Amino acid sequence: MMQRTIQAKKESMNIDELPMRIAIGQANQLTADIITFANQIGVKDIQFNTPRLPGESRWEYMDLVRLRTSCEDGGLRLNAIENVPIKFYDKAMLGLPGRDEQIENMQAIIRNMGKAGIPIFGYHWMPNGVWRTSTTARARGDAQTTGFDYALAENSPLTHGREFSADEMWQNYAYYIKAMLPVAEEAGVKLALHPDDPPVPMLGGVARIMRNFEGFKRALEIGDSPNHGLDFCVGSWSEMSPEECLKGLQYFGERGKIFYVHFRDVLGTVPSFREAFIGEGNLNMFNVMKTLKELNFKGFLIDDHVPRMGNDSGWVSLSRAFANGQMITMLDAINGTLAN
Numbered sequence: 300m301m302q303r304t305i306q307a308k309k310e311s312m313n314i315d316e317l318p319m320r321i322a323i324g325q326a327n328q329l330t331a332d333i334i335t336f337a338n339q340i341g342v343k344d345i346q347f348n349t350p351r352l353p354g355e356s357r358w359e360y361m362d363l364v365r366l367r368t369s370c371e372d373g374g375l376r377l378n379a380i381e382n383v384p385i386k387f388y389d390k391a392m393l394g395l396p397g398r399d400e401q402i403e404n405m406q407a408i409i410r411n412m413g414k415a416g417i418p419i420f421g422y423h424w425m426p427n428g429v430w431r432t433s434t435t436a437r438a439r440g441d442a443q444t445t446g447f448d449y450a451l452a453e454n455s456p457l458t459h460g461r462e463f464s465a466d467e468m469w470q471n472y473a474y475y476i477k478a479m480l481p482v483a484e485e486a487g488v489k490l491a492l493h494p495d496d497p498p499v500p501m502l503g504g505v506a507r508i509m510r511n512f513e514g515f516k517r518a519l520e521i522g523d524s525p526n527h528g529l530d531f532c533v534g535s536w537s538e539m540s541p542e543e544c545l546k547g548l549q550y551f552g553e554r555g556k557i558f559y560v561h562f563r564d565v566l567g568t569v570p571s572f573r574e575a576f577i578g579e580g581n582l583n584m585f586n587v588m589k590t591l592k593e594l595n596f597k598g599f600l601i602d603d604h605v606p607r608m609g610n611d612s613g614w615v616s617l618s619r620a621f622a623n624g625q626m627i628t629m630l631d632a633i634n635g636t637l638a639n
Contacts, residue, residue: 314378314418319592320344321626322378322559324601326614327351329366334373336615340623344599345370346379346421346559356387357404363415378599379491379559381421381530383408385428392426393463393505394471402475406482413486419558420483421530423493424472427458427503430496436573438566442606442618447497447538449570458503465506469517472508476522483526490527491558492518494535499569511539512547519556528556533587534563534580534604538572541581548587552594560591561603562626574604577625588629589636600626 322344323337328351337345352362370377388405391398412420436446476490483490498510508514519527529551536544551557564580565572577584588600602622611617 314376315597317344317597319596319630320599321623321630322346322599322601323375323623324348324381324561324599325603329369329373330614332613332615334375336620337373337375340620340627342623342627343374343376344378345375346381346419346599346601347377348380348421349382349384350380356401358383358408358411360411360414363411363417367415367417377417379419379421380412380417381491381493382423385426388475389426391475392424392468392471393459394467394474398471398474402478405479409479409482409488409490410486413488418487419489419491421491421493421559423495424468424509425495425505425507426463427505430502433573438574438606439576439579440608442576442608444574444606445604446573447569447571449497449499452502453499455503459505462501462504463506465500465508468506468508472518473521476518476527480522480524480527484524488526489558490522491530492528493530493561494532494539496532496535496538497569497572498535498539512543512550515547515551519551528558530559530561531557532561532563532603533582533584534561534565534574537565537581538569540568544582544587545590548590549594552591552596557591557594557596557598559598560596560600562588562600562622563603563605574606576606577622584625585629585632588626589633592633600630602626 321342323342324346325348326333327349350366352358367377388401391401409420430452431445432448432451433446436444438444495507495510499507501507536547564575564582564584566575566580602619605618605622608617
């Protein structure tokens with residue numbers, strides 16, 4: 300066990316030197332079942348989404364260290380943490396009193412991640428979160444998934460007391476990212492921006508500004524740094540349109556601005572769509588992965604928003620095994636094809 304931990308720690312320090320790979324993702328805690336699942340399907344990398352760590356406003360160094368070493372003890376490399384609780388930086392997103400204190404806490408989290416050897420932090424700019432109008436939509440074979448219909452959501456009540464315009468949200472974003480990037484650069488942590496989901500102009504009175512190619516281009520120009528890039532959620536980009544997704548994939552991939560990938564798809568585009576199995580949605584997902592390989596992408600890909608298959612239960616599920624099996628097979632095929 301000690302030898303395996305030392306090897307995982309050594310590899311985690313050189314994560315930029317690893318090839319494109321499949322990772323376990325979207326877990327909020329590390330369990331024995333997840334470790335077994337990862338080892339049995341042959342995956343060595345892991346990412347957490349809003350991990351269950353102590354703290355009401357920030358995460359401390361030792362808690363992050365213990366998260367990392369628990370992964371290493373299970374034979375896994377901790378590649379990234381995606382998201383903190385929204386309450387950690389909601390005032391920063393909305394430009395409300397108290398935002399400077401929140402930004403200081405977020406800076407402390409990034410410093411602590413850097414010291415703990417966790418190289419990527421994924422974040423979003425959605426103070427009222429991901430929206431769906433259905434949690435019982437049906438995918439292929441009657442698998443259960445989620446769906447969105449803008450007609451049912453566009454007149455929803457205000458989520459934060461008043462409307463927040465796109466101009467306000469851009470001003471707040473510029474204020475935030477300009478404060479965060481110098482800290483990220485010093486700490487050696489990359490910041491990866493996730494799209495708005497769903498990518499519509501406004502929900503609950505809050506404008507959504509990370510909803511198209513031009514929005515991401517503007518965001519990365521404001522936050523111009525080698526430590527700033529994208530969590531490229533293929534599904535969220537597919538919600539915009541297949542054409543917008545492929546345009547973003549090519550443009551940001553060529554520039555080395557894709558740090559990791561949510562490998563999922565949807566069927567339909569805004570204003571109405573539902574989640575889909577890989578291969579059931581808008582895109583040819585094999586070609587998406589092949590494009591990433593051709594662009595010399597060296598980050599990791601994770602499953603995301605998997606439809607719930609029959610008899611699924613918990614995080615380790617038939618749906619997740621099916622998605623990861625598809626992804627691993629695609630990558631094996633692409634590596635073999637491009638090597639010849």
